[in-house]
Amino acid sequence: MRYLFEDHTLDTERRELLRGADAVSITPQAFDLLDYLIRNRERVVSKDDLISAVWNGRIVSDAALTTRVNGVRSAIGDTGEEQRLIKTLPRKGFRFVGAVQEDQSVCSAVASEIHSEQPKPALPLPDKPSIAVLPFTNLSSDPEQEYFADGMVEDIITGLSRSKSLFVIARHSTFTYKGKAVDIKQVGRDLGVRYVLEGSVRKSGNRVRITGQLIDATTGTHLWADRFDSQLEDIFDLQDQITSSVICALVPQLERAEIERAKRKPTESLQAYDYYLRALSGFYQFTREQNIEAFRLCQAANEIDPGFAAAYALGAYICLQRKTFGWTSDAAQERIEARRLVRRAIEIDKDDPTVLARAGQVMSGLLNEVEDGLALVSRAQELDANLVIAWYSSGWQNLFLDDVDAALKQFNIAVRLSPLDPLLFFAQTGLAYAHFVAGRYDDGLSWAKSAVLHRPNYLNAQFALVACYAMSGRVVEARAECARIMQAKPDMLLSTIIPKLKTRFRAAEAIERLAQAWRIAGVPE
Structure with a gap:
């Protein structure tokens, strides 16, 4: 279920709070509290109701409850003074008073097809602990x-x-x-x-x-x-x-x-480590504001400890996140800074798999140096066979280099290592494109649907879905999905998309087939 109020969306299935298209940072307990208040918005919810529903009946002080309610208000742009959305009724409890619309159709056409498929079989246990x-x-x-x-x-x-x-x-x-x-x-x-x-x-x-x-x-x-x-x-x-x-x-x-x-x-400095942990926490919030703050914290960590390789690598990774989610303000300067951070991280530590994997992703995804990026990621995989970001990064890099079989193998390992990953849509989108390049459009379509279902506003997944629809002969669906994309991105043209593809994909045939599919769907020249 999705609850829509003002410019916010509360998605209970994916446990996300969105402001427009941007994810809002919110703790799990605050999410549950907001969810409970909205579901029960027709009545006043008592303190005991909240403690029973959110804290499973544990003893919670009034101060802790007030802190959580204020945290929810902050997340949705409300205040204790204004009480525009959440109203406090003294000695009685709380009530959500904002106007709410319920929306059960998340990419309804895609969702209905996904849910009609057979459930996945249970995952087998690996052959080692x-x-x-x-x-x-x-x-x-x-x-x-x-x-x-x-x-x-x-x-x-x-x-x-x-x-x-x-x-x-x-x-x-x-x-x-x-x-x-x-x-x-x-x-x-x-x-x-x-x-x-x-x-x-x-x-x-x-x-x-x-x-x-x-x-x-x-x-x-x-x-x-x-x-x-x-x-x-x-x-x-x-x-x-x-x-x-x-x-x-x-x-x-x-x-x-x-x-x-x-x-x-990782470092001799506890303060530098503290800044790094805060930066990592901010990175996982996936918002523009937290991205900026996370980068600042990485800089602070490296000012304290100039030999802290992980902080340099995370700083570069944050630059890549900006590009991926469209938060870039100065692309040229951010590429220069990302290159400096990657080089410094690798100079300090060539044997930390996380450093290598992040650096490799930045080399490939932001600096367009795919071969060099793949070399770093491959080294990370040798050092840590469980590092999921290395596997899905390697999948994309092999796909760009036109080694589809290797790409499919890497993506599938990533999915198995992290089957409930909130970032699963990256690997799913990669699998969609890999099957598309191999000419298996129905298989690609299945993965593209899953990716869009997991992250409806991820443009790359939407484009994969359009391409697979078009080339599998489902032109009506392709044009409908394309029309939805064009509503959000009316200035999008093939003349701007194709040059970007050419900086990544080494196979001219794959680029031409993608262009053909998008033309069929209605992307203007």
């Missing part, structure tokens, strides 16, 4: 510490991923469970893994406590649990302890070198 790390619960009194808890999980996933004896689900898929009560067995079935790691983080002053428990998702049996306390300046040692403990619990016969390979201290 497989694990998903769920978001850790933030037990700190400050909700702003969410970024710290999320950063801890990100680094634990990275550490586990470096063990070549494990199959590790990517962060994006596991974070779809953030803020939700979960059935561990169902998580195992959804993600196709045998083991699940869950835990909590409490940061207070200069101390941090992390608890973790490892569960066999096939049986629900607890295999290992522990609590780790440390001074904040020893946080990297703490991460190493957790990573090593999990590896030893899963695969006792692993050599010590395998465990040591999982350890990596």
